[in-house]
Amino acid sequence: MGQQSLYTVIPDGSITLPKGFKAGGLHCGLKKTDRHDLGAIWCEVEAAAAGVFTTNLFQAAPLLVTRESLATGQGKLRAVLVNSGNANACTGKQGEADARQMRASLAEQLGVEPHQVAVASTGVIGELLKMDRVSEGIRQLPGKLRDDRKGGDDFCQAILTTDLVQKTSCVSVQIDGQTVTIAGAAKGSGMIHPNMATMLGFVTTDAVIGPSLLQELLREVTNVTFNMITVDGDTSTNDMLLIMASGLAGHRELTREHPDFAAFAAGLRHVCTELAKAIARDGEGATKLIETVVSGAVSDAAAAAIAKTIIGSSLVKSAMFGADANWGRIIAAVGRAGQPVNIETVDIRIGDIVVLEQSRPIPFDEDAALAYLKGDTVHIYVDLHMGEGRATAWGCDLTYDYVRINAAYRT
Amino acid sequence: MGQQSLYTVIPDGSITLPKGFKAGGLHCGLKKTDRHDLGAIWCEVEAAAAGVFTTNLFQAAPLLVTRESLATGQGKLRAVLVNSGNANACTGKQGEADARQMRASLAEQLGVEPHQVAVASTGVIGELLKMDRVSEGIRQLPGKLRDDRKGGDDFCQAILTTDLVQKTSCVSVQIDGQTVTIAGAAKGSGMIHPNMATMLGFVTTDAVIGPSLLQELLREVTNVTFNMITVDGDTSTNDMLLIMASGLAGHRELTREHPDFAAFAAGLRHVCTELAKAIARDGEGATKLIETVVSGAVSDAAAAAIAKTIIGSSLVKSAMFGADANWGRIIAAVGRAGQPVNIETVDIRIGDIVVLEQSRPIPFDEDAALAYLKGDTVHIYVDLHMGEGRATAWGCDLTYDYVRINAAYRT
Numbered sequence: 001m002g003q004q005s006l007y008t009v010i011p012d013g014s015i016t017l018p019k020g021f022k023a024g025g026l027h028c029g030l031k032k033t034d035r036h037d038l039g040a041i042w043c044e045v046e047a048a049a050a051g052v053f054t055t056n057l058f059q060a061a062p063l064l065v066t067r068e069s070l071a072t073g074q075g076k077l078r079a080v081l082v083n084s085g086n087a088n089a090c091t092g093k094q095g096e097a098d099a100r101q102m103r104a105s106l107a108e109q110l111g112v113e114p115h116q117v118a119v120a121s122t123g124v125i126g127e128l129l130k131m132d133r134v135s136e137g138i139r140q141l142p143g144k145l146r147d148d149r150k151g152g153d154d155f156c157q158a159i160l161t162t163d164l165v166q167k168t169s170c171v172s173v174q175i176d177g178q179t180v181t182i183a184g185a186a187k188g189s190g191m192i193h194p195n196m197a198t199m200l201g202f203v204t205t206d207a208v209i210g211p212s213l214l215q216e217l218l219r220e221v222t223n224v225t226f227n228m229i230t231v232d233g234d235t236s237t238n239d240m241l242l243i244m245a246s247g248l249a250g251h252r253e254l255t256r257e258h259p260d261f262a263a264f265a266a267g268l269r270h271v272c273t274e275l276a277k278a279i280a281r282d283g284e285g286a287t288k289l290i291e292t293v294v295s296g297a298v299s300d301a302a303a304a305a306i307a308k309t310i311i312g313s314s315l316v317k318s319a320m321f322g323a324d325a326n327w328g329r330i331i332a333a334v335g336r337a338g339q340p341v342n343i344e345t346v347d348i349r350i351g352d353i354v355v356l357e358q359s360r361p362i363p364f365d366e367d368a369a370l371a372y373l374k375g376d377t378v379h380i381y382v383d384l385h386m387g388e389g390r391a392t393a394w395g396c397d398l399t400y401d402y403v404r405i406n407a408a409y410r411t
Numbered sequence: 412m413g414q415q416s417l418y419t420v421i422p423d424g425s426i427t428l429p430k431g432f433k434a435g436g437l438h439c440g441l442k443k444t445d446r447h448d449l450g451a452i453w454c455e456v457e458a459a460a461a462g463v464f465t466t467n468l469f470q471a472a473p474l475l476v477t478r479e480s481l482a483t484g485q486g487k488l489r490a491v492l493v494n495s496g497n498a499n500a501c502t503g504k505q506g507e508a509d510a511r512q513m514r515a516s517l518a519e520q521l522g523v524e525p526h527q528v529a530v531a532s533t534g535v536i537g538e539l540l541k542m543d544r545v546s547e548g549i550r551q552l553p554g555k556l557r558d559d560r561k562g563g564d565d566f567c568q569a570i571l572t573t574d575l576v577q578k579t580s581c582v583s584v585q586i587d588g589q590t591v592t593i594a595g596a597a598k599g600s601g602m603i604h605p606n607m608a609t610m611l612g613f614v615t616t617d618a619v620i621g622p623s624l625l626q627e628l629l630r631e632v633t634n635v636t637f638n639m640i641t642v643d644g645d646t647s648t649n650d651m652l653l654i655m656a657s658g659l660a661g662h663r664e665l666t667r668e669h670p671d672f673a674a675f676a677a678g679l680r681h682v683c684t685e686l687a688k689a690i691a692r693d694g695e696g697a698t699k700l701i702e703t704v705v706s707g708a709v710s711d712a713a714a715a716a717i718a719k720t721i722i723g724s725s726l727v728k729s730a731m732f733g734a735d736a737n738w739g740r741i742i743a744a745v746g747r748a749g750q751p752v753n754i755e756t757v758d759i760r761i762g763d764i765v766v767l768e769q770s771r772p773i774p775f776d777e778d779a780a781l782a783y784l785k786g787d788t789v790h791i792y793v794d795l796h797m798g799e800g801r802a803t804a805w806g807c808d809l810t811y812d813y814v815r816i817n818a819a820y821r822t
Contacts, residue, residue, distance in 0.1 A: 055747065056743060056746040056747045057745075057746040057747075057752050057754055058742055058743065058745070058746035058754055089739075090739065090742060090767075090770065090771075090772065092770075092771055125739035125743075126738070126739055126772045236743065237743055237746065314725065314809075314813075314817070315817055318813070318814055318817030318818045319817065319818065321814065321818045322817070322818030322819055324818070324819075327537070328500070328501065328536035328537055331469055331501060331536075331648075332467060332469065332536075332647060332648055334468075334469070335467040335468040335469035335648065336466065336467045336468075341468050343468055343469055356501075359501065359503070360501075360503055361501065361537045398725075398814060398817075398818075399814060399818075400811050400814050400815075402725075402729070402814075403729055403732065403809060403810060403811050403813075403814060404811075406725070406726055406729030406730065406733070406809075407729045407730065407732045407733030407735070407809075407810075408733060408735075
């Protein structure tokens with residue numbers, strides 16, 4: 001846990017805290033409620049930018065347009081436009097034209113080039129956007145952009161769908177003696193119709209860093225944060241994580257050799273980890289966060305595959321909902337993950353309670369286990385005693401409410 | 412469907428119908444209820460035998476012992492012994508010794524060699540068998556073996572745990588003008604504690620066929636039947652499918668070149684398909700069977716991967732429970748299956764209702780869809796229009812009862 005000292009958590013930070021950023025949101029009429037459904041982040045200078053996108057083959061129109069912006073601008077952005085209430089996915093040529101028009105409209109309002117704007121959407125699949133409402137919203141949006149906490153909060157509200165809570169995280173790190181801020185906002189799983197686990201994440205920072213290093217780092221960090229959460233195993237058509245770096249902190253440009261690169265990477269990882277955990281905890285119907293740590297695997301990749309198999313098991317998830325220290329389901333998940341396992345040397349611990357040692361059941365205090373498992377966070381530790389591979393994954397329990405939410409007829 | 416004419420379904424057939432087989436069951440005290448929990452199949456001659464076993468690395472003790480029997484006897488068996496109520500999994504050296512003792516005891520009772528007996532278990536994980544009860548049961552078991560329907564029914568009851576219905580299938584085929592019978596019995600998903608989807612299947616036939624061809628054929632058939640069902644994606648430690656061929660039908664030994672080999676293969680596939688579908692339909696908490704047919708894929712393997720991704724999606728399963736024709740979740744599953752897909756040419760049909768054509772949403776009659784989806788069997792058809800690859804997978808819906816059953820504390 002030596003990384004802790006590399007950054008400082010800013011509990012009330014917002015994506016508008018890094019120098020150069022404004023954000024805002026408003027209700028344009030895509031959601032049935034009066035909550036915000038259109039938002040933007042704006043950078044007063046050209047920001048180095050990077051993105052990671054869903055691996056689902058059916059990528060929604062805004063992802064195509066955003067990838068194009070990043071490619072055309074060679075990793076530079078001025079703004080991100082996001083709507084909720086409609087995913088603009090499986091909408092064909094018209095959907096792509098709509099995403100392009102959204103991008104062009106905001107660019108015009110802000111006086112920048114279209115390729116300097118990224119677009120993201122989340123919500124209903126297979127329906128065309130109500131572009132009259134979106135266009136009117138875009139006209140009003142520049143007037144809503146603020147560089148304070150309220151701007152960040154308005155944006156956060158604008159990207160939510162059925163999420164129960166806003167998800168933000170913020171840290172500061174010291175680079176060349178300058179204070180650099182990294183802040184993130186995300187939305188998680190829960191769509192009104194047809195209900196997919198759609199993940200959007202946006203990170204702002206005033207660090208000085210080039211787009212290609214930013215892209216490399218974002219992918220590395222994503223692999224151990226957002227890519228290690230599972231709500232229901234369904235990869236959405238709209239998942240997107242974007243980072244923008246204004247460079248206004250005024251330190252020497254970050255490289256991998258820079259003495260404070262590790263601090264920046266640790267800070268970014270903290271922000272992404274907190275957002276990822278917040279998404280897992282707020283998974284559809286979830287009552288608790290489950291964190292699974294697999295150690296002693298032959299490689300980090302093997303540990304990650306096993307951790308994700310455990311966290312994705314419907315049987316493990318149901319047992320956690322029922323506060324049942326059901327190690328049989330955990331070891332069965334370990335055994336089917338397709339990774340090397342010595343079947344004689346597995347330890348399993350649930351919280352502080354050892355339930356399996358060297359693959360042998362250990363009698364434990366069922367009352368203590370029940371009390372622990374009724375809490376809002378459960379830790380599962382699996383040690384394979386084979387090597388140095390290690391990974392952490394996050395998920396949530398499987399509950400009646402998950403079924404209720406997802407069995408609800410779409411209308 | 413030309414295969415239909417190759418065999419004749421025998422609706423009231425039983426595993427005792429093929430010539431040479433007896434079966435039976437009794438209550439020895441492993442289950443808390445008074446239902447049978449110990450059963451056996453006996454062949455009056457040495458039967459060619461073959462088995463397929465779970466791919467889970469944590470294989471239960473009886474699987475190790477049964478594999479050893481098949482290896483030692485070079486694919487010959489006289490009997491199978493099964494208990495329910497305790498899986499004898501994660502029970503270490505004592506569990507292995509217990510499985511060996513079960514095998515030796517029944518062999519002694521029946522006057523055969525230990526390696527002529529296979530052993531299977533299903534139930535609780537991580538607890539030692541109450542061997543006094545098992546041993547007493549084994550002493551009584553030979554007296555319970557019968558060559559009639561009651562013998563088959565007693566065996567079927569003895570292998571069930573929380574299954575709601577017995578699962579059997581039987582066909583006859585003509586080989587060299589002789590009537591050959593193939594019959595199967597299986598149990599599916601549902602354990603009292605700690606609840607795993609444990610599949611056991613037993614097939615008897617009086618066909619004349621050597622063990623190595625029988626093994627090859629069993630694996631081929633398993634790949635398109637039992638390996639194409641999913642209840643919750645969790646592969647058990649105890650899954651086992653065994654087949655025994657008495658050879659008493661008296662035809663020329665089957666080879667792949669035999670003119671009636673195709674009839675035998677089709678008959679066996681029918682039996683395994685019916686058992687697999689019965690297991691899927693009786694999945695924990697399930698209210699309906701879901702059959703997914705993927706066609707037009709680049710290969711059968713690609714079609715199989717996509718079909719299993721759809722049938723395994725918690726979101727698709729929840730939607731089916733809610734009678735929601737939610738094609739967005741189906742196409743999202745297609746897109747994340749890791750297989751080649753042309754994103755412009757996908758058709759999706761739910762029953763007779765076309766919902767997506769050439770990847771474009773087709774307006775459909777929601778009332779008709781609702782009425783169809785409220786039935787007890789739902790068909791999902793996905794045509795990728797890329798090649799000739801085709802596969803069928805079976806699953807069930809995700810319901811409140813699944814969560815209730817699996818969240819129940821183990822006591």
